[in-house]
Amino acid sequence: MPSPTHVSEPAERLAASLMVPATAPAASFPSGRRRLTGAFWCSLALIGLLCLIAIFATQLAPYAPNAQLDIVGLKSQPPSAAHPLGTDQYSRDLLSRMLFGARISLSVAMLAVLLSATVGTAYGLVAGYVGGRIDAVMMRLLDACLAIPRVLLLVAVLALWSPVPLTALILVIGLTGWFEVSRLVRAEVLSVMQREYIVAARGLGASGPGIVWRHVLPNVLNPVIVSATLGVGNVILLEAGLSYLGIGARAPTASWGSIFFDGSDAFQATWWIALFPGLAIIVTVLAFNVFGSALRDALDPHQLAGDRAR
Amino acid sequence: MRRYLAARLLQSLIVVVLVTTISFFLIRLAPGDPFSFTDFRMSNAAREQLRVEYGYNQPAPQQFIRFLGNVARGRLGYSHSMQRNVGTVLAEAVPRTLLLMSAALFAAFALGIALGALQAVRRGSWLDRATSAVLLLFYSVPDFWLALMALLALAYWIPIFPTGGMTDQVLHDYMSLGGRIRDVVAHLILPALTLALLSAAGIARYQRAALLDVLPQDFVRTARAKGLRERSVVLKHALRNALLPVITLLGLSLPALVGGAFFVEKVFAWPGMGYVAATAINARDYDLVTGTVIVGGIMVALGSLLADLLYALADPRLRAR
Amino acid sequence: MADPLLTIEKLRTYFYGESGVARAVDGVTFSVGAGETVGLVGESGSGKSVTALSVLRLVRPPGRLEPGSRIVFEGRDLATLSERELRTVRGARIAMVFQEPMTALNPVFTVGEQIAEVVRIHAKASRHDAWQRAVEMLHVVGIPSPAERAKEYPHQLSGGMRQRVVIAMALVMNPALVIADEPTTALDVTIQAQILELLQELQRRFGMSILLITHDLGVVAETVSRVLVMYGGEIVEEAAVKTLFAKAHHPYTEGLLAAMPRLGENRERLRTIPGTVPPPTRWPNGCRFHDRCPYAWERCTSEHPPLYQIGAGHVSRCHLAEEPERRNQPHEPFIMRETSAGVARDAARGARENAAARSARS
Numbered sequence: 001m002p003s004p005t006h007v008s009e010p011a012e013r014l015a016a017s018l019m020v021p022a023t024a025p026a027a028s029f030p031s032g033r034r035r036l037t038g039a040f041w042c043s044l045a046l047i048g049l050l051c052l053i054a055i056f057a058t059q060l061a062p063y064a065p066n067a068q069l070d071i072v073g074l075k076s077q078p079p080s081a082a083h084p085l086g087t088d089q090y091s092r093d094l095l096s097r098m099l100f101g102a103r104i105s106l107s108v109a110m111l112a113v114l115l116s117a118t119v120g121t122a123y124g125l126v127a128g129y130v131g132g133r134i135d136a137v138m139m140r141l142l143d144a145c146l147a148i149p150r151v152l153l154l155v156a157v158l159a160l161w162s163p164v165p166l167t168a169l170i171l172v173i174g175l176t177g178w179f180e181v182s183r184l185v186r187a188e189v190l191s192v193m194q195r196e197y198i199v200a201a202r203g204l205g206a207s208g209p210g211i212v213w214r215h216v217l218p219n220v221l222n223p224v225i226v227s228a229t230l231g232v233g234n235v236i237l238l239e240a241g242l243s244y245l246g247i248g249a250r251a252p253t254a255s256w257g258s259i260f261f262d263g264s265d266a267f268q269a270t271w272w273i274a275l276f277p278g279l280a281i282i283v284t285v286l287a288f289n290v291f292g293s294a295l296r297d298a299l300d301p302h303q304l305a306g307d308r309a310r
Numbered sequence: 311m312r313r314y315l316a317a318r319l320l321q322s323l324i325v326v327v328l329v330t331t332i333s334f335f336l337i338r339l340a341p342g343d344p345f346s347f348t349d350f351r352m353s354n355a356a357r358e359q360l361r362v363e364y365g366y367n368q369p370a371p372q373q374f375i376r377f378l379g380n381v382a383r384g385r386l387g388y389s390h391s392m393q394r395n396v397g398t399v400l401a402e403a404v405p406r407t408l409l410l411m412s413a414a415l416f417a418a419f420a421l422g423i424a425l426g427a428l429q430a431v432r433r434g435s436w437l438d439r440a441t442s443a444v445l446l447l448f449y450s451v452p453d454f455w456l457a458l459m460a461l462l463a464l465a466y467w468i469p470i471f472p473t474g475g476m477t478d479q480v481l482h483d484y485m486s487l488g489g490r491i492r493d494v495v496a497h498l499i500l501p502a503l504t505l506a507l508l509s510a511a512g513i514a515r516y517q518r519a520a521l522l523d524v525l526p527q528d529f530v531r532t533a534r535a536k537g538l539r540e541r542s543v544v545l546k547h548a549l550r551n552a553l554l555p556v557i558t559l560l561g562l563s564l565p566a567l568v569g570g571a572f573f574v575e576k577v578f579a580w581p582g583m584g585y586v587a588a589t590a591i592n593a594r595d596y597d598l599v600t601g602t603v604i605v606g607g608i609m610v611a612l613g614s615l616l617a618d619l620l621y622a623l624a625d626p627r628l629r630a631r
Numbered sequence: 632m633a634d635p636l637l638t639i640e641k642l643r644t645y646f647y648g649e650s651g652v653a654r655a656v657d658g659v660t661f662s663v664g665a666g667e668t669v670g671l672v673g674e675s676g677s678g679k680s681v682t683a684l685s686v687l688r689l690v691r692p693p694g695r696l697e698p699g700s701r702i703v704f705e706g707r708d709l710a711t712l713s714e715r716e717l718r719t720v721r722g723a724r725i726a727m728v729f730q731e732p733m734t735a736l737n738p739v740f741t742v743g744e745q746i747a748e749v750v751r752i753h754a755k756a757s758r759h760d761a762w763q764r765a766v767e768m769l770h771v772v773g774i775p776s777p778a779e780r781a782k783e784y785p786h787q788l789s790g791g792m793r794q795r796v797v798i799a800m801a802l803v804m805n806p807a808l809v810i811a812d813e814p815t816t817a818l819d820v821t822i823q824a825q826i827l828e829l830l831q832e833l834q835r836r837f838g839m840s841i842l843l844i845t846h847d848l849g850v851v852a853e854t855v856s857r858v859l860v861m862y863g864g865e866i867v868e869e870a871a872v873k874t875l876f877a878k879a880h881h882p883y884t885e886g887l888l889a890a891m892p893r894l895g896e897n898r899e900r901l902r903t904i905p906g907t908v909p910p911p912t913r914w915p916n917g918c919r920f921h922d923r924c925p926y927a928w929e930r931c932t933s934e935h936p937p938l939y940q941i942g943a944g945h946v947s948r949c950h951l952a953e954e955p956e957r958r959n960q961p962h963e964p965f966i967m968r969e970t971s972a973g974v975a976r977d978a979a980r981g982a983r984e985n986a987a988a989r990s991a992r993s
Contacts, residue, residue, distance in 0.1 A: 147325040149610050151569030153332070156603040159591040160336055237452045241573050244454050245588055260454070267458060268466045278455035285450035528734035534689055535729075536749050536800070537722035540714075550739050626739055626784045 040294035046287040054103040061096035066252045068092055076270050086272040088262055094272065097254040098280060104255035106284070108170055109235040115174025117181055117228045121220065124185025128193070129216070139186070146179045154238070158247035169248060173235055181227055188220045222299045229292035233285035240281055256281050318618050322611040329607030333600045334377050381604060387597030391590060396601035399586060404605060406476060407582030410505070410575070411567050413498055417506035418513060418563070423556060425510065426517025430552075431544055433522065441514070448511040454573035457504045461577060464500060471500045474579035501578040505570055509563055516559055521552040554625050561617030564610050635662035636840050637686070637704050637725075637808055643697035644678075644685045646911075653911040655681040655694070657864035663808065668834065668841040670851040670872070672887070673861035676908035679844050682861070683812045686842075687721050705807070723753040726801035730813040732793035736785040742769075742796045743781030749803050768799040773829060791822035798829065805837060812844045827854055848891055852876060857944070860884050863919030864911060866938070870945040880947035882924045906966035918950070925961040926951060932965075 053060060063069065068091045079086045085094035127138040157172055158164055164172070193216070236256075242248030243257025250258065256277040267274050380386065386396035425445075429438045465473040472478065476497050477490070485493060524530065525548055533547040534540075575584030583602050590598035640660050646653040656678045663669050673679040684690050686702055688709065702709040705724065709717060729735040736745060746765035750756050756764070762781070769777035772795040785793055794814065801809055811830065815823040831854060834841055843855055851858055851872065858875045860868040860883065868881040879885050886904040906923040909915055915922055921931040930950055939952035951958055 143321070144325055144328050147321075147565075147611060147614065148329055148332075148607060149565035149568050151565075151572060152329075152603045152606045152610075155572065155587060155591070156333060156336055156600060159587075159599045160596060233450065237450075240452050241454055244573065245576065245591060247591055260458075267462060271462060274455070274458050274462065278452065278459070281452050281455065282447070282450050285452075286447065289446065289450055528729060528731055529737040531689060532727075532729060532735045532797075532800075533737070535687060535721055535727040537718045537720070537752055538748075539718065547737055551737070554739075627786055 036298050037294055039290050040298060043287045043291035043294060046283070047291055050102060050106060050284055050287065053099060054106045057099040057103050061093075061099045063093040063096040065097045065100040065254045066092060067096075078270075079272055085276050086270070088259070088273055089270070090262070094259070094276060097259055098256070098276060101254045101256045101259060101277065102280070102284075104166070104249055104253060105236055105239060105257070105281075108166065108173070108239050108249070108255065109232045111170045112174040112177065112235050112239075113228050113231045115170065116177035116231060117224055118178075119175065120178035120181025121185050121224055123178065124182035125189055125216065125220070127182070128186040128189025135186075142179055142182060146183075150176050151238075151241075154242060155245070155247065158242060163250040164247075166249060166253065169239070169242075173238060177231060177235065181224060181231075184223050184227060185220050188223055189216055192216050192219045226292055226296040226299065229288055229295055233288035233292070236281060236285050236288075240277075314622060315619070318615055322615045325611045326608050329611075330378065330381050330604055331374075333604050334374055336600065386601035386604065389590070389595050389598040389601075391593035391595040391598065396597050399598060400583065400601055400605050403581060403583045403586045404609070406580065407568075407571055407575070407584065408609075409494075410498065410502055410580055410582055411571055413502035414505035414509065414567060414571075415560075415563070417502055418509035419556075419560075421506060422510040422513025423517050423553070426514040426519075426556075427521055427544070427549055427552070429514065429518040430521035430525065445511040445514055448508055451508065452573075453504065453508050453570045454577055456508065457501065457574045457577035460500055460504050472497050474577075476581055497578075497580070501574050501580050504578075505567065505574050508570065509567065512563070513556065513559055517552065517556050520555045521548060524548045524552040527551075554621070557617070557621045557624055560620065561614040564613040564617070568606050568610055636665045636667075637702070637842075638662040639682075639686070640701040640703070642682065642685055642700045642702065642710075644681050644690055644694055644700075645697055646694040648693055648912075651912040654864050654914060655911045656685060657914070659861070659864075659866055661859055661866060661869065663840050663842055665807070666834075666838050666840055667857065668831075668843060668855045670855035670858045671842060671844045671861060672846065672848060672851055672858060674846055674908055676911065677861040678864040678911070679846075679861045680812055683727070683810050683842065683844050686810060687725055687727065688717060689727075719753070722749050722801075722806075723804040724806050725808045725810065726804070726806040728794075728797050728801050728809060728811040728814045731817045732790060732797050733785065733817075735797055736793060738785055741782050741784055742788065742793075746781075746796070746800045746803055749800055753804050764803060765799075768803045769796070771802075772796070772799045772833070774799075790818050791825060794818060794822075794826055795829065798826075798833070802833060802837065802839070806839055808840045808842065810842045810844070813846070814843070815850060816845070816847070823850070830854065848887055860887070863909065863914050865919065865948065867920065867948040868946065869938075870941075874942065874945055878942075878945075880941050880945070880951070881920075881949045882926055882951070883920050884947075886923075905964050918948070922966040923964045925964055926957050927965065928957060930954075 069087070070091055075087065075091045076089045077083060077087045083093050083095065085098060087093055088097070123138070123142075127135045127142075153176055154172060158169070161168070239248050239255060240257030240260070243250075243255050244260045246261055248257055249255035259273065259277045262273070386400065388394075389396045389399055392399050425441060429441050432438050461473065465471045474497075476494060478485075478493050478497075482490060482493055525544075530543060530548050533543045538547070571582065572584035572587060574580070575582045576588040579585060583606060587599060587602040590602065639662065642656055642659045643654070644656040646655055659678070659682055661669075671679045671682065681690065681694070685696055685700075686704075686709065688696065690696065696710055700710045704720070707716075709720065712720070736742065740748075743762060743765045746768055747758070747761035750761035750764050751758070754761075766777045766781050769781055774780050774792060774795055780788070780792075785796070788796065798814075814830070815826050818826060827850065830841065830843075833839075841855075843851070845851060855872055858868075858870060858872050859866050860875075860881065862883050868875070868879065868884050870879075875884065876888065879888055883904070886902075889902045890904065892901055904923055909919065909922075916935075917933045918924070918927065918931040918936050921927040924931065934950070936948045936950050936952075938946040938948050941947050941952060
């Protein structure tokens with residue numbers, strides 16, 4: 001089961017399905033009813049705060065992220081009043097780097113997930129709607145893709161083309177993450193197709209694409225949204241790991257993972273370079289995970305693929 | 311059962327072929343070729359010779375066939391950063407990764423199953439809720455970070471464990487067999503535990519849910535009505551059924567474990583595949599990187615197959631087919 | 632009658648839930664004699680299954696036996712026995728046969744193992760001896776090729792055979808009492824008859840008592856000597872089987888008997904008891920059956936009837952015992968009178984719920 005790089009999508013799906021019973025906090029709601037709990041609002045607020053930080057990094061950061069301040073005097077300094085999170089070996093203020101790092105990490109994650117969700121939804125819609133042989137072939141292909149470990153694939157691609165620009169990074173991560181979503185979507189499509197109003201709409205002469213757009217898609221979106229939310233956390237971890245290996249966001253871009261990479265040689269001495277980005281990642285991913293499962297609870301616990309996964 | 315096996319075997323084969331094909335295209339499409347590195351010790355003529363020898367001057371389709379043939383025979387190319395065949399490098403590294411992964415798997419499942427079962431039996435108690443909260447936390451932790459923190463805390467600041475590598479660089483060869491085993495084990499504990507801890511979180515979740523599903527079922531009540539001790543009822547009757555879905559996790563956790571091993575190996579300098587790959591990346595050693603990817607893919611495919619086999623054996627309802 | 636084998640006194644089993652306390656079993660008293668077959672009859676919601684589970688304290692939280700309940704068996708009160716001693720009773724002195732044979736058996740163990748397990752726990756027998764005993768029992772319950780069958784898994788057997796296995800499991804330690812909770816409900820009709828016959832034959836052979844829980848009066852007529860009728864968590868009538876079928880006293884029993892379709896009867900509609908069983912969280916005041924009873928009067932709405940003696944071994948929880956003339960004044964049960972207002976209210980609520988469900992789905 002997943003190491004938190006969450007690189008296995010089925011594992012992520014299982015994980016997502018499991019967050020329902022255990023993370024619902026003290027407020028218990030009657031099954032089937034929609035309730036927004038404290039966890040929902042808290043995590044949403046936290047996510048909002050993080051986004052704000054990312055957007056306003058320029059205003060919030062005391063220094064520029066790549067500014068090498070006093071090269072001799074400020075090299076690798078532990079946290080102090082002037083530099084609350086310390087400095088790295090290039091004499092850059094860690095706090096500023098972290099704030100800008102939020103921008104990189106969050107945008108990479110969100111964009112990549114957006115890509116995955118889009119591609120996955122499209123694939124799943126087509127497969128589910130068309131059905132028959134084409135569907136079977138598409139699913140076989142999907143199974144094969146799912147079996148390939150995501151990290152291995154990413155390492156191969158990124159290592160060979162390194163250094164990659166950020167857009168390419170987003171593209172590659174996004175294009176390796178859509179498999180599970182498409183499976184989810186296809187299952188949902190199949191179930192929706194059997195409902196009466198689709199049959200009725202067809203009987204009334206509604207066209208294929210029209211049906212898909214107006215009736216099928218809205219129903220299918222709920223599990224996709226939940227999956228996407230949980231996926232953001234996953235990708236943040238993934239990007240951090242890749243950057244740590246040196247094949248993600250490259251210097252001097254400051255993502256939380258690349259901050260690690262820069263300081264990876266001398267951690268015993270400069271522990272703050274390891275600690276703070278890690279904490280930031282944990283808090284962010286936690287927020288997204290809690291929000292994702294609270295969202296799923298709110299959107300009707302029985303409808304979503306989580307229960308089906310079991 | 312046999313049909314199921316055959317189908318799964320075919321599927322694994324397809325995956326391996328797919329991984330190999332993708333790797334091939336990646337190498338072909340990547341800028342440069344394995345011999346375009348700048349190493350002044352090697353003349354251009356020598357480079358050309360190597361290129362011819364390894365077939366890099368032939369047209370693409372031919373290269374592909376040759377590539378497949380090579381992979382099938384275990385010739386995965388030449389690693390310039392290690393000055394050895396990729397196959398040789400990996401032959402040394404893979405068993406070490408296997409050791410790490412096996413240890414991690416074992417620990418992960420032992421811990422995960424125990425925790426999950428405990429949670430299910432004590433559902434709703436503070437223990438249950440606290441464990442869930444802690445596990446959720448672990449879910450959000452990057453494994454390399456956890457590895458780093460573990461290394462910092464337990465090897466540097468409080469020197470309980472060795473600071474990395476697989477063996478004591480200086481003394482290992484002089485130790486007795488027992489000493490050597492203990493040495494490896496001492497180096498194994500921290501990385502394996504780190505890997506295990508994160509997987510265990512997911513396994514515990516799953517086990518808890520599975521056991522909660524099983525406990526209210528009729529046959530559990532029958533077991534109690536027969537006069538069994540509660541412990542036997544849970545461990546022998548309920549858990550045996552609740553373990554089945556958890557076994558499916560074995561196959562599913564392999565890709566994640568292989569991926570996670572990459573990072574953990576780098577942090578702890580454990581000389582397995584992941585470590586090799588990490589250094590290869592930095593050295594721009596294409597052949598080694600792709601070789602690692604292919605071998606990794608094969609390992610995962612095989613592992614999945616084994617796990618599915620295990621599941622089919624464990625569930626008597628499947629054995630008959 | 633000699634000292635009864637099992638005496639249940641004032642058994643109360645309550646469930647504590649979010650919507651209140653469900654008094655599933657609310658003061659039940661009866662006994663079962665040695666070698667006797669007693670039937671406990673009632674619809675779902677009457678509390679009969681919970682009674683059965685309560686005897687061996689198999690009721691799980693949030694349900695529990697209330698203090699004051701007594702379950703006297705072989706000189707000990709099972710209600711207050713320690714868990715460890717209770718385990719010596721379960722499966723060995725008192726055994727249970729459950730309703731659904733497929734789910735009552737563990738799918739991952741062979742049937743032989745599951746029977747042998749009982750022997751190993753209670754008789755401390757070796758694996759080999761226990762297995763032999765298991766095969767023997769399979770033979771006793773009429774399963775062909777028992778030695779081979781014992782190595783099979785539950786999913787490989789038919790429903791009737793599985794139920795035989797469950798019975799074998801119950802009888803392997805020669806218990807004094809077998810509690811069978813709807814043993815035939817989940818089976819086909821022809822198999823039902825076979826299983827009942829098997830039970831009777833085994834009783835003749837081994838002499839154990841049987842407490843048969845069922846909702847099917849037809850089953851009761853065939854197999855038991857004494858009948859207890861439950862409603863609203865209480866016993867409402869108790870009589871010998873012939874007496875019950877010939878001279879039932881309680882209006883509920885009358886209703887049950889009337890509702891049974893009979894061959895030779897020329898009816899177009901089945902007779903039903905109007906209304907539904909009330910929820911155990913809110914038993915009606917006074918007599919719990921009063922709102923569905925065709926004879927009820929004011930007394931019944933406020934005064935909870937005790938068990939009146941009707942004849943020898945025949946009791947009934949009905950005020951008609953004291954005012955039998957009221958039986959000549961049947962009327963539409965109270966629950967039907969609320970009907971027009973009630974129906975309108977229910978219809979409106981139902982429509983609202985449907986609309987909400989539909990919008991939730993889309």
